[in-house]
Amino acid sequence: xxALQETGAAAHKxxxxxxxxxxxxxxxGYLFISPMLITATVLTIIPILLSGIISFTDWNFIAGxxxxxxxxxxxYLKMFSDDHFIRSLTNxxxxxxxxxxxxxxxxxxxxxxxKATYFKSFFKVIYFMPFISSFVAIAVLWRVLFHPSxxxxxxFLMSIGIHNPPxxxxxxxxxxxxxxxxxxxxxxxxxxxxxxxxxxxxxxxLYEAADIDGASKIRQFFTVTIPMLSPTTFFLLITxxxxxxxxxxxxxxxxxxGPAGSTSVIVFYLYEVAFIQxxxxxxxxxxxxxLVLILAITVVQWIGQKRWVNY
Amino acid sequence: xxSLRISRVIVTLLMSAAGIMFIMPFLWxxxxxxxxxLDVLTYxxxxxxxxxxxxxxxxxxxxxxxxxxxxYLNTIKITLLTTVFSLIISSMAAYGFSKISFRGRDxxxxxxxxxxxxxxxxxxxxxxxxxxxxxxxxxxTGLVLLGGSSVIGTFLLRQFYMSIHNEIIESARIDxxxxxxxxxxITLPLVKSALATVMILRFIWTxxxxxxxxxxxRSDKLFTLQLGxxxxxxxxxxxxxxxxxxxxxxxxxxxxxxxxxxxxxxxxVASGSVKG
Numbered sequence: 001x002x003a004l005q006e007t008g009a010a011a012h013k014x015x016x017x018x019x020x021x022x023x024x025x026x027x028x029g030y031l032f033i034s035p036m037l038i039t040a041t042v043l044t045i046i047p048i049l050l051s052g053i054i055s056f057t058d059w060n061f062i063a064g065x066x067x068x069x070x071x072x073x074x075x076y077l078k079m080f081s082d083d084h085f086i087r088s089l090t091n092x093x094x095x096x097x098x099x100x101x102x103x104x105x106x107x108x109x110x111x112x113x114x115k116a117t118y119f120k121s122f123f124k125v126i127y128f129m130p131f132i133s134s135f136v137a138i139a140v141l142w143r144v145l146f147h148p149s150x151x152x153x154x155x156f157l158m159s160i161g162i163h164n165p166p167x168x169x170x171x172x173x174x175x176x177x178x179x180x181x182x183x184x185x186x187x188x189x190x191x192x193x194x195x196x197x198x199x200x201x202x203x204x205x206l207y208e209a210a211d212i213d214g215a216s217k218i219r220q221f222f223t224v225t226i227p228m229l230s231p232t233t234f235f236l237l238i239t240x241x242x243x244x245x246x247x248x249x250x251x252x253x254x255x256x257x258g259p260a261g262s263t264s265v266i267v268f269y270l271y272e273v274a275f276i277q278x279x280x281x282x283x284x285x286x287x288x289x290x291l292v293l294i295l296a297i298t299v300v301q302w303i304g305q306k307r308w309v310n311y
Numbered sequence: 312x313x314s315l316r317i318s319r320v321i322v323t324l325l326m327s328a329a330g331i332m333f334i335m336p337f338l339w340x341x342x343x344x345x346x347x348x349l350d351v352l353t354y355x356x357x358x359x360x361x362x363x364x365x366x367x368x369x370x371x372x373x374x375x376x377x378x379x380x381x382x383y384l385n386t387i388k389i390t391l392l393t394t395v396f397s398l399i400i401s402s403m404a405a406y407g408f409s410k411i412s413f414r415g416r417d418x419x420x421x422x423x424x425x426x427x428x429x430x431x432x433x434x435x436x437x438x439x440x441x442x443x444x445x446x447x448x449x450x451x452t453g454l455v456l457l458g459g460s461s462v463i464g465t466f467l468l469r470q471f472y473m474s475i476h477n478e479i480i481e482s483a484r485i486d487x488x489x490x491x492x493x494x495x496x497i498t499l500p501l502v503k504s505a506l507a508t509v510m511i512l513r514f515i516w517t518x519x520x521x522x523x524x525x526x527x528x529r530s531d532k533l534f535t536l537q538l539g540x541x542x543x544x545x546x547x548x549x550x551x552x553x554x555x556x557x558x559x560x561x562x563x564x565x566x567x568x569x570x571x572x573x574x575x576x577x578x579x580v581a582s583g584s585v586k587g
Contacts, residue, residue, distance in 0.1 A: 024489075025411050025412060025413050025490075026413040026414060028407075028411055028413075028489070028490040028491075029407050029411040029412070029413035029416060030407075030413065031407075032403045032404065032406055032407030032411060032490065032494070033403070033404045033407040033408060033416075033419065035399070035400045035403060035404070036400050036401065036403070036404035036423065036460060036465060037404075037419065037423070039400065039456065039459065039460035040423055040426055040460050040462070042441075043438065043456065043457060043460055044426045044429060044434060044460070045422075045426060046437070046441075047434035047437035047438050047441065048426075048429050048433065048434050048437075050434075050437035050440075051433055051434055051436065051437050054436060054437065061436060061439070061440050109326075109329070112322055112325075112326055113326060115322075116318065116319050116322035116323070116326075117319065117322055117323040117326050118319070118320075118323050119323065121573065123326060123330055124573070124577060125569070125570065125573065126330045126333060126334050127330070127333060128569070128576075128577070129334055129337055129566075132515055132519075132562070132565045132566060132569045133337075133519070133562050133565070134518070134519030134520075134521065134537050134561060134562075135519070135521060136519070136521050136537045136540050136541060136558075136561070137540065137558040137561050137562055140540065140541075140544055140554055140555075140557075140558055141336055141337075141339075141340050141555070141558060142336070144343075144351075144551050144554070144555075145336060145339065147352070150352040150354075151352070152339060152352070152354070152356055155352075155354035155356075156354075159354065159355070185333070185336075188333075190580070193577050193580055194580065197578075242428075245430065246430050246431070246432070248432060248522055249521040249522060252521075252525075253521075253541055253544075267430065267432040270432050270433075270435075271432065271435070274435060274436050274439075275435075275439075275526070280436050283435075283436055284433075284436055284437075287430070287432060287433030287434065287435075287436070288433065290430050290432070290433055291428070291429055291430060291433050294428060294430060295428060298428070
């Protein structure tokens with residue numbers, strides 16, 4: 001109502017009106033963003049600052065604030081000599097290999113489905129199935145499929161003449177590969193959908209020009225499709241690698257970090273240190289290290305993007 | 312032309328073979344959930360059960376030793392509340408960040424966006440402590456609050472708000488409408504499809520969330536489906552038919568929602584990332 005009267009006011013009031021409108025906008029702006037701002041501050045920003053402080057202490061959060069003891073950088077130094085941490089970190093780096101493999105498969109699928117097949121939306125639903133399923137359901141399912149003696153996968157391998165198939169999740173030297181197979185399978189659908197959207201944005205005349213120049217379909221794939229998709233690929237690479245550092249549910253339910261720590265990853269180890277060993281200080285230091293690691297990867301990739309992304 | 316059509320048919324057939332291999336795990340899960348326990352691991356795999364035990368399996372899951380139906384209700388409640396709460400917060404914030412100009416707006420948006428980089432595990436300890444102090448630990452309210460502040464939802468919706476012309480808002484303001492009226496009457500209807508995307512995605516993510524319920528719930532009667540399923544597999548670890556029936560029950564609602572809203576999910580996921 002007030003605003004209505006305001007606009008009806010005489011012309012000489014304009015400067016004051018403007019100022020008043022500016023005040024109104026500022027007030028309205030803050031009111032609109034305040035729910036988001038408050039929840040983000042309370043639930044994310046304050047906690048990450050607290051995490052930073054706690055990471056310099058030796059403390060068990062159950063014991064109460066008066067037992068807190070500041071120990072400087074000790075927690076950070078401890079990580080270098082903590083075998084379990086180093087193992088988890090190495091596993092995380094190994095998991096990065098999932099991303100190029102699944103990107104390659106999903107790109108191939110996207111191109112084939114986009115160019116050459118009927119029933120497009122049917123295929124989309126099929127490959128998207130793991131995306132809508134929870135990691136709990138996926139882990140529960142694959143634990144049975146990978147069952148060492150009587151699981152369907154090994155039964156199949158034995159029936160085609162492989163007498164000593166790997167015991168997958170039960171074998172420390174195969175468990176991480178098993179986790180990676182599941183991650184590739186679960187990630188393909190999302191990446192494929194994004195690639196298909198990217199393919200839609202490539203102008204058709206590029207292919208027509210290539211046709212006129214006599215380039216084969218395969219040649220066109222490498223000289224037109226791949227360069228034109230580089231921003232999409234790059235986006236998927238960043239989100240994929242950052243995402244691979246946050247895989248928690250799958251590890252927790254599938255292997256619980258085992259056997260013998262062979263599938264432990266940083267976030268899983270962090271959970272163990274924080275909520276089972278109850279070392280809040282050390283867990284926070286691991287959390288901050290993880291954050292720094294993710295930031296570093298992102299920065300490196302942004303720099304790399306300028307090098308090889310072709311717009 | 313006909314050779315082109317033949318090659319399309321061949322590729323479709325090859326793709327179908329690949330597609331069937333890809334969803335085989337799900338087919339196996341469905342088929343196992345219908346079988347008596349003894350037939351689950353027989354080989355060659357009976358894709359269509361010889362003996363059906365579907366009714367017994369699902370009855371045992373739903374009304375057996377564990378309160379699976381209670382977990383289901385809890386999950387529905389948490390998911391619906393989180394989705395509504397998060398839609399309200401993110402659509403308001405997205406409007407504020409794109410259609411109102413005020414000092415500090417862009418800086419605040421960058422700060423909010425930056426929080427997305429923080430891995431949720433890095434803040435679990437302080438969150439856990441705060442929740443205990445605030446009395447939000449072991450409550451559904453706490454979980455809803457955690458899932459409600461969605462950076463990615465805000466980001467996606469802001470992209471869509473930016474495509475609405477400022478002239479529409481300007482002329483509405485000259486006609487005397489305030490921001491609340493413009494937000495509710497004019498812009499919300501214009502971003503309906505984006506809202507549907509964010510809604511479905513948030514629904515799927517909350518429904519499937521395991522980590523937050525694991526950390527922030529303690530009482531059995533508050534458990535969600537995902538927590539219940541792990542508990543279920545601890546109790547019935549050797550009963551694969553029952554575990555698969557549980558997993559099918561957990562996935563089915565999402566599959567239905569996904570098939571209905573397929574267009575929104577796929578387009579939303581794609582547009583948010585390709586544009587962003």
